[in-house]
Amino acid sequence: SAVISQKPSRDICQRGTSLTIQCQVDSQVTMMFWYRQQPGQSLTLIATANQGSEATYESGFVIDKFPISRPNLTFSTLTVSNMSPEDSSIYLCSVAQGRDYGYTFGSGTRLTVV
Amino acid sequence: QKEVEQDPGPLSVPEGAIVSLNCTYSNSAFQYFMWYRQYSRKGPELLMYTYSSGNKEDGRFTAQVDKSSKYISLFIRDSQPSDSATYLCAMSARTSNYQLIWGAGTKLIIKP
Numbered sequence: 001s002a003v004i005s006q007k008p009s010r011d012i013c014q015r016g017t018s019l020t021i022q023c024q025v026d027s028q029v030t031m032m033f034w035y036r037q038q039p040g041q042s043l044t045l046i047a048t049a050n051q052g053s054e055a056t057y058e059s060g061f062v063i064d065k066f067p068i069s070r071p072n073l074t075f076s077t078l079t080v081s082n083m084s085p086e087d088s089s090i091y092l093c094s095v096a097q098g099r100d101y102g103y104t105f106g107s108g109t110r111l112t113v114v
Numbered sequence: 115q116k117e118v119e120q121d122p123g124p125l126s127v128p129e130g131a132i133v134s135l136n137c138t139y140s141n142s143a144f145q146y147f148m149w150y151r152q153y154s155r156k157g158p159e160l161l162m163y164t165y166s167s168g169n170k171e172d173g174r175f176t177a178q179v180d181k182s183s184k185y186i187s188l189f190i191r192d193s194q195p196s197d198s199a200t201y202l203c204a205m206s207a208r209t210s211n212y213q214l215i216w217g218a219g220t221k222l223i224i225k226p
Contacts, residue, residue, distance in 0.1 A: 042216045105157035
């Protein structure tokens with residue numbers, strides 16, 4: 001299965017600023033996903049990012065707040081813009097290499113907004 | 115009603131016990147079923163993957179899917195303290211564009 005490197009692993013940010021999270025995969029993948037996970041909660045899908053097309057956002061998430069870049073088949077970024085304390089969460093990227101192989105996750109970015 | 119129901123626990127069992135974790139779902143179109151293990155401060159790790167109905171075994175782990183009852187299970191034999199983690203079920207339909215529907219996750223504690 002693919003190996004994902006996600007950076008940064010954690011950050012503490014001031015409200016009103018932006019943070020860009022990077023996701024690097026060791027193989028080419030078509031489907032990439034960005035999730036948010038509140039402490040002790042399950043995963044909530046933010047958006048699906050396919051190379052060569054605009055990201056598809058889930059209800060409650062908008063491009064102005066969470067712009068996504070997918071420049072090639074091994075890399076993606078998620079930016080959390082104009083942050084508030086409510087954005088404090090764990091952000092995870094995930095890739096799918098075909099349904100028969102399941103989905104692989106990065107180790108996550110633990111974001112605290114103060 | 116959520117599409118996928120999973121008891122959040124915590125579930126506490128003694129070392130060596132057989133653990134049973136379960137999820138129920140309502141969407142009969144689900145065909146792909148997964149179990150993930152997540153340790154604290156880590157991303158989810160795929161444990162078991164099952165397509166359609168049946169059983170799948172991998173070492174101490176067995177996944178079962180009963181589509182007639184819309185019920186999936188994960189069994190852990192000879193449980194170890196290192197199995198202490200949160201276990202999340204996830205599933206998707208063939209037509210879902212690879213999107214997963216997640217359970218709430220069950221926190222499992224194995225007591226030495």
